[in-house]
Amino acid sequence: MMDANDELRETFFQECDDLLETLESGLLQLQAGDGDRETVNAVFRAVHSIKGGAGAFALDALVKFAHKFETSLDRVRDGVLEPTPDILAVFLRASDILSDLVNTVRDGSEPNEAISADVLAELSKLVESSSDAVDATPDDFAPLTIALDLDLGDTEPGTGALPEATSVATSYTIRFKPHTGLYVRGNEPLLILRALAEFGDCEVECHILGERDFEQLEPEDALLSWDVTLMTSGAPEDLRDAFDFVVDDCDLEISPTIGADDTKSEDSDMFDAPVPVDMDSVPAEPLDAATPTTVDVADAEPGKKNIPETERPSEPALDARDKASQMRAPEAPKQTIRVDLDRIERLINLVGELVITQAMLTQRVHEVDMPQHASISEGLDDFKMLTRDIQESVMAIRAQPVKPLFQRMTRIVRESALSTGKAVRLVAEGEATEVDKTIVERLADPLTHMIRNAVDHGLETPEARLASGKPREGVVRLIAAHRSGRIVIEVADDGAGINRERVRNIAIEKELIAPDAQLSDSEIDNLLFMPGFSTAKEVSNLSGRGVGMDVVKRAIQSLGGRTLISSEPGKGTSFSISLPLTLAVLDGIVVTVADQTIVVPLTNIVETFRPNSDEIKRLGAGTSVVLVRGEPLPIIDVGHELGFRPPVELTDACVFIVTETHDGAQNALVVDSIIDQRQVVIKGLEANYGEVPGVAAATILGDGRIALILDVDVIVRGASTIPTTNSPSIALTG
Amino acid sequence: MIETDQNVLATQHEYIVFCVDNDEYCIDIRAVREIRRWTHATRLPRTPNYVKGVVNLRGAVLPVIDFACRLGLGETQPTPRHSTIIVEAHNQLLGLLVDTVSDILTATNEHMQPTPAIAADQVHEIVSGLIIVEGRMLRIVNVGNISPHIEVEAA
Numbered sequence: 070m071m072d073a074n075d076e077l078r079e080t081f082f083q084e085c086d087d088l089l090e091t092l093e094s095g096l097l098q099l100q101a102g103d104g105d106r107e108t109v110n111a112v113f114r115a116v117h118s119i120k121g122g123a124g125a126f127a128l129d130a131l132v133k134f135a136h137k138f139e140t141s142l143d144r145v146r147d148g149v150l151e152p153t154p155d156i157l158a159v160f161l162r163a164s165d166i167l168s169d170l171v172n173t174v175r176d177g178s179e180p181n182e183a184i185s186a187d188v189l190a191e192l193s194k195l196v197e198s199s200s201d202a203v204d205a206t207p208d209d210f211a212p213l214t215i216a217l218d219l220d221l222g223d224t225e226p227g228t229g230a231l232p233e234a235t236s237v238a239t240s241y242t243i244r245f246k247p248h249t250g251l252y253v254r255g256n257e258p259l260l261i262l263r264a265l266a267e268f269g270d271c272e273v274e275c276h277i278l279g280e281r282d283f284e285q286l287e288p289e290d291a292l293l294s295w296d297v298t299l300m301t302s303g304a305p306e307d308l309r310d311a312f313d314f315v316v317d318d319c320d321l322e323i324s325p326t327i328g329a330d331d332t333k334s335e336d337s338d339m340f341d342a343p344v345p346v347d348m349d350s351v352p353a354e355p356l357d358a359a360t361p362t363t364v365d366v367a368d369a370e371p372g373k374k375n376i377p378e379t380e381r382p383s384e385p386a387l388d389a390r391d392k393a394s395q396m397r398a399p400e401a402p403k404q405t406i407r408v409d410l411d412r413i414e415r416l417i418n419l420v421g422e423l424v425i426t427q428a429m430l431t432q433r434v435h436e437v438d439m440p441q442h443a444s445i446s447e448g449l450d451d452f453k454m455l456t457r458d459i460q461e462s463v464m465a466i467r468a469q470p471v472k473p474l475f476q477r478m479t480r481i482v483r484e485s486a487l488s489t490g491k492a493v494r495l496v497a498e499g500e501a502t503e504v505d506k507t508i509v510e511r512l513a514d515p516l517t518h519m520i521r522n523a524v525d526h527g528l529e530t531p532e533a534r535l536a537s538g539k540p541r542e543g544v545v546r547l548i549a550a551h552r553s554g555r556i557v558i559e560v561a562d563d564g565a566g567i568n569r570e571r572v573r574n575i576a577i578e579k580e581l582i583a584p585d586a587q588l589s590d591s592e593i594d595n596l597l598f599m600p601g602f603s604t605a606k607e608v609s610n611l612s613g614r615g616v617g618m619d620v621v622k623r624a625i626q627s628l629g630g631r632t633l634i635s636s637e638p639g640k641g642t643s644f645s646i647s648l649p650l651t652l653a654v655l656d657g658i659v660v661t662v663a664d665q666t667i668v669v670p671l672t673n674i675v676e677t678f679r680p681n682s683d684e685i686k687r688l689g690a691g692t693s694v695v696l697v698r699g700e701p702l703p704i705i706d707v708g709h710e711l712g713f714r715p716p717v718e719l720t721d722a723c724v725f726i727v728t729e730t731h732d733g734a735q736n737a738l739v740v741d742s743i744i745d746q747r748q749v750v751i752k753g754l755e756a757n758y759g760e761v762p763g764v765a766a767a768t769i770l771g772d773g774r775i776a777l778i779l780d781v782d783v784i785v786r787g788a789s790t791i792p793t794t795n796s797p798s799i800a801l802t803g
Numbered sequence: 804m805i806e807t808d809q810n811v812l813a814t815q816h817e818y819i820v821f822c823v824d825n826d827e828y829c830i831d832i833r834a835v836r837e838i839r840r841w842t843h844a845t846r847l848p849r850t851p852n853y854v855k856g857v858v859n860l861r862g863a864v865l866p867v868i869d870f871a872c873r874l875g876l877g878e879t880q881p882t883p884r885h886s887t888i889i890v891e892a893h894n895q896l897l898g899l900l901v902d903t904v905s906d907i908l909t910a911t912n913e914h915m916q917p918t919p920a921i922a923a924d925q926v927h928e929i930v931s932g933l934i935i936v937e938g939r940m941l942r943i944v945n946v947g948n949i950s951p952h953i954e955v956e957a958a
Contacts, residue, residue, distance in 0.1 A: 422862040425859075712848050712849045774859065
């Protein structure tokens with residue numbers, strides 16, 4: 070088990086991702102005030118599991134931090150520490166750092182201790198302050214300890230409350246009697262004993278329980294128990310940690326060894342009683358009140374509470390709590406498996422073939438004159454439906470909720486807020502919305518930029534907000550939703566809105582627009598997307614690193630998406646992006662140009678129309694414009710640009726498609742006819758050929774032929790200016 | 804995939820023989836994936852005239868090269884009687900439009916001759932050698948040099 074091979078390690082890190090997500094969402098839930106006891110438990114379990122896994126792989130830095138984090142969370146779990154917003158803020162930062170640590174460790178680099186030091190110190194402070202609280206509370210445990218005393222005789226009633234840790238080596242006696250269940254769950258006492266041995270000098274004595282004839286021996290019974298005498302300077306709860314995963318499946322008793330009293334007398338007084346070690350973290354209030362979610366279990370064994378603890382040293386309520394941690398997040402009953410992404414890709418490709426073959430088959434059958442309702446037609450219809458179902462199901466495999474992505478954004482907001490000194494709250498909606506995995510991944514950067522932009526430029530300073538009668542805290546809303554077969558993600562702030570005057574002036578200053586240009590409000594807003602535009606007066610360390618919203622826009626466009634901006638002075642600004650659900654298919658309009666079938670991506674299309682011939686105006690030799698509601702749009706002859714034919718004569722028989730490129734420029738593309746609008750499966754040309762200017766990709770039509778997907782941006786920029794593809798290459802040897 | 808010329812020459816090898824413009828050419832059988840009849844190819848914009856376009860081979864999009872045109876022998880007007888040889892070169896699939904596929908031939912190195920120096924560059928690039936057997940002259944095609952994009956891909 071200690072032999073950590075890479076695969077296990079990788080699994081651990083994958084689990085870490087999930088756990089970190091649980092951790093952060095739990096903390097956020099608590100922060101929002103709708104967390105309950107189970108939320109605290111879930112948060113605790115997440116950190117605990119990370120610690121456990123990190124321990125198994127000897128990732129000490131991770132263990133160290135997670136341990137501290139866990140200890141402080143434990144205080145909250147026990148109700149000693151009230152999860153105030155301040156404390157939660159510390160926890161959130163701790164979770165950021167834990168996530169950083171996991172990432173550095175995963176990369177194999179040395180974690181930078183300096184980063185975690187601050188938060189570690191704060192966590193320690195939390196633990197200390199809460200320890201004080203425990204120590205200061207009147208002693209409610211006295212009866213317990215007295216009861217326990219009876220068993221071992223020579224001790225006096227202790228104070229019950231234990232100090233957090235002793236620095237002097239103390240001798241402990243640990244009685245460990247596994248139940249059958251411990252072995253059933255695949256635990257190994259030897260490993261626990263080894264873990265104990267790491268705390269200090271350790272003597273282990275093994276007992277065989279009961280005398281039985283060999284014939285009657287049940288091979289699966291637990292018949293061994295161990296007595297361990299351990300000299301350690303470690304805290305008793307650390308010893309107990311070694312048993313964390315088995316505590317429900319064994320009888321465990323950890324007590325300072327009687328007679329081995331080499332510690333200060335007041336300390337030994339406290340340790341004299343064989344008190345279960347966990348006691349030090351148990352709140353002073355009645356136990357069942359402190360752990361409401363476990364009341365049932367506690368009530369089920371009411372007698373135990375005041376009964377000598379020799380048989381079951383761990384207190385029932387605590388037991389139940391640990392049981393929950395062993396069963397692992399009971400609120401997430403969904404079963405999942407991890408699958409290699411390549412296999413899914415392959416499956417998706419195959420299903421793409423299936424869809425094409427099905428379409429081809431249908432077309433062929435229709436070509437043969439069939440009597441209506443022939444059984445083959447019915448079979449084909451079923452086949453078609455099945456194919457669609459399979460396609461949808463397969464696509465769903467790649468779909469992922471945007472929640473993890475949104476959670477990363479909460480961190481961005483926190484960091485941006487911290488460095489700008491603004492008070493910001495992120496409100497996320499529609500986190501369950503599912504999108505293709507690749508899109509989720511590639512959205513992270515643009516979204517980060519948008520969020521930073523919203524905090525940095527969108528929101529006003531707290532003072533300015535108060536002055537304009539707004540709440541001090543700014544709100545950034547992050548919303549995801551499905552809308553007509555696409556996903557829409559919106560980043561909206563309630564800030565001052567776009568200062569159009571200033572945007573305009575900057576654009577003029579940077580010579581992006583002519584000084585006398587007449588621009589509508591939305592055109593001014595869209596200036597933000599122009600390359601080289603940045604409204605920040607000084608380059609802040611957040612946004613405005615020489616990259617602007619144009620990068621965001623391009624990133625979104627490369628995903629087949631569009632970016633929209635709307636702003637209202639004093640009310641705020643909203644950026645919304647609309648994306649396809651998957652990258653494997655594309656919505657497009659199928660058109661014919663010079664006898665070729667071509668697909669124009671729908672994301673580029675604004676409208677289609679047939680012009681009146683008097684709307685087409687010549688503008689110099691070989692260029693014309695068409696007037697659309699008074700706007701002159703340059704006419705682009707697709708057939709000519711692709712080199713399929715000489716320029717066509719522009720008449721009212723032509724079909725015009727108004728397209729918009731990522732810089733917002735509109736053009737009218739001339740095509741011969743529009744066939745229909747459909748979803749097509751994207752096939753790259755790069756695999757067997759290479760890039761072709763003006764062609765984004767290819768797709769396979771129902772008849773098995775290939776149609777090219779137009780790269781509108783390139784066509785509009787003038788495919789004719791792109792040099793004809795290179796001449797044959799020089800010989801390669803090999 | 805294609806071994807060095809020395810290896811090819813050292814051992815006996817099988818070749819797929821095909822005709823273009825009544826001349827015989829051959830390709831190392833190990834480079835050939837399959838042979839199909841000609842089907843419609845979708846034109847690619849702004850490509851050299853010997854790139855006929857792209858075809859769909861069970862979901863893969865692959866270019867088809869007009870072999871005659873690639874050699875500078877003029878464009879072929881393909882009919883269903885024409886064949887497409889699917890070859891693999893530099894991990895890419897490529898279709899070769901040829902007139903007919905006629906034969907499989909086994910040749911040893913004593914049948915092989917280097918391409919004479921008089922040949923035009925375009926031919927030299929693609930015809931890596933000759934097989935002279937029983938009065939026939941077969942031109943050995945170096946499939947690695949057919950596609951126009953290979954230079955980019957290999958760089």
